[in-house]
Amino acid sequence: MLLEAENLTAGYRRPVVRGVSLALPAGTVTALLGPNGCGKSTLLRALSGNGRVFGGGVRVLGQDCLALPARRRARCLALLPQRTGLLPGLTAREVIAMGRYAYSGPFGGPAPGDAERVAQAARALGVQDLLDADCAALSEGQRQLVHLGRVVAQDAPVLLLDEPNSALDYTHTHRLFAALRRWAQGGQRAALVVLHDPALALRYADRLLLMQDGALCGSVCPGDGAAAAQAALRGLYPGLCVVPGPDGALFCAPGQGM
Amino acid sequence: MQHRFVQKLTALGLALALAVSLAACGAPAPSAGTAEAASETASEPAAESAAENTTETAAPDAALTLIDQAGRTVTLDAPAESVVSCYYITTYAVIALGQKDKIVGLENKADTRALYALAAPELPELPQVGTLKELNVEAVAALAPDLVVMPKKLLDNAQTLEALGIPVLVVDPETQQGLETMLTLLGQALGAEAQADALLAYTGQQLARAAALTQDLAKPEVCLLGNGSYLTVAPAGMYQNDLIEQAGGVNAAAGVDDDYWAEISYETLLALDPDVLVIPSGASYTADDIRADAQLAALTAVQNGAVYTMPQGLDEWDSPTPSGVLGVLWLTSVLHPDAYPFETFTADAQEFYQEFYGFTPDASLITQ
């Protein structure tokens, strides 16, 4: 297990997430589904050391994640929040290079090999031609890919992504998730992705975690078959229909009860 | 990446270079040496002449050491032959001591002072070195004077000028006592002790005379108003308070809680209800303005026609200037015309200016 949370209770002034336990095995993409305001973003933030933890613990690569200093934690675990502030006037290269901060020298200067890592991350996300463009002038989708590149360049084995496709069009969305799968399968890596679309989750995730009112209320693997997936998902999406597609992957459509 | 590192090195290098240049200008190495050398060469012949001529000075050495009104020790090799004066009161004092030819620079706006036009029309032509807010130290240095005289307000600049090797006498003529100390100090620094003594003796005599004239008379309540607005009064702590008392009056605003020109409201002025209002010479308003102000119609002073204006276009009698004693005499004759008629005062004033400033003002300038 690359990341394990046990009985985690976290929030801001008051707990929002209660008693969550989860584990991310190496080489997998895990999707986190749930209605708006159920605590998905809070859970992601708590796993990455933001917000306040009231109880329970998180272990990343076998170490106590909450006790790690920020720099060492950043080498284990990277987070892409829903919205990232962006100062106009920074090039995509500069933004992606920010992901290398955890490896920087004493005064925050670049480490050897950083430039090469930045170029690799950009190629992985297909933004290598945009490196010298002003990031604020890019389209919303391109900008999100750059931010994802920044998180990938951080070289952390665990990625936490909060609705990474919220600003992306159809093509970019699928390109992003395909890239994410390749990334996860490329070694001792795991990703946890917050999503709103069960169809995307069924297509790209190895496992789906379902969340409601601050607690996990179920989980399912697409490999368990359409019937099992439909049964589990109907807890969140009443009437949802899940059917196997021509290529074996599962498809779904909204049912009568929605 | 290489560039970044080079940039950082450059930044550090720049910072170091700046630090070194700072250290260089912080060290006053050249000035210290030359100043010592200069004082040595100057004091040798001075010591010889002192030995020959014992009547000239009491000190065995011609070098002059004074404690100024900021408590600083000021050393001069000899009485100053050229002086920069940074304040009109100090400039007036230098003129009154008969030393106007030694002035090589003075305060800004000298062309607006009536007294210069009358007593020393050449002064406004000289270089002007700044105001009480902002002294131009470089301009003073450019004149290379033997002595700079400045009021306490400019004290910070005194240290700067000292660092340049220019002696500075700081004075504080804000009270009668301070004025007299200033005149004594200036007399010594300029080698004009006799004139200073004469001026001080005259002042003492006239103050005693005013006190004797008014000691048994009823004392009217007086408000001395400020220059900018007639809703400013001089409270107890000011020189103007003493002026009123020395002229046989009572300061109606003595109870106003302030230590400098106090801004007051109409209501306060009506409550003070002075018997006499006095407008200073530099006022930006006139007695007619006060008489025309409906809010003040009920004032005793306005109803009795007792609104007086110090003469304009001659001097600043409301301030602690060398002629400040004339302010006391003027107010004495205004408050107690039976004891001290205005004609007598006019003659006294004309005599004063002839004696100390070398001109006789026309009687038409001396008004009330």
Added chain:
Amino acid sequence: MPTRTRLCAALALGLLAVLAVTSLCVGAYPLTPGQILALPGGGDPMAARVFFTLRLPRTALAALAGLALGAAGGVYQTVFRNPLASPDLTGVAGGASLGAAAAIVLGAGSAWQIMGGAFLCGLLSLAAVLGLVRAARAERTAAYVLAGILVSALAEAGVMLLKTLADPERELAAIEYWTMGSLAGVTAGKLAAAAPPVLAGLVLVLLFRRQAALLSLGQASARASGLEPRRWRALLLGLTTLMVAAVVSVAGGIAFVGLIAPHIAYGLLRRCGGAFLPLCAVTGADLLLAADLLARSAGGGAELPLSIFTVLFAAPVLAALLITGGGRADAA
């Protein structure tokens, strides 16, 4: 280094050199360039004293103050991701003026005491502004500007109160000085007091510009990237406040340099990474040297307040910004 960066650097540094040399040659004491060049080898002792205790410190402090204010403005705008953040509008400059004035009225004698007062009140003002923005739960430009106006107005009221309490003979003149800014009273001693905190702050802030940029991503992203946001924000703001307080304590409140220098630098560079922060600093130095040259020569012998000219420089820049839609509006 891209061509544009090189061009901008050459322009700003060239202007800095020209202005600094002019500043060294212009003043009420007649010093010819020939005399100045002769100084290292001896020369006229009076000329040497004027040059080393007045002219050089004044020029050095103008450059230093400009560097500090420009860099501080650049850091504020980056860290707050807000084009209006600056020492003026975040209340730091106003608070520092109040602190300096309070120190004078309380009888502070040394430059260090005045600087300490300025630093303390500058920090308090900044904390007050940040607290208000936090309480407003809206990290928008308007919240910063309103909070800054509020805190600056309070500081101004404090200065007014101190003015009425001050001894009119000595302290009042000294306080009035802080409200408009002037370099006329600068001497080698004052420069020596202000230079260490300004230089230390400047070098560290320039070295930490990667951290400043990372903070602009927002707290969660910064922390997840390995940067402890609270600690670094406090450090960067503390350093800039220290620089601003040091400048205020010797030169008084100099308006708007910290606000417009970053906008000019951005307008030239069209970037806010790489050489942006150093360029902000050099642009600030250019502005301040030019303003000081005018302050001492435009008045015909009289020294004019610096802020007259810095505001004059700022007005067209801010107007252009307003008309062209903010240039760097707070996007994303």
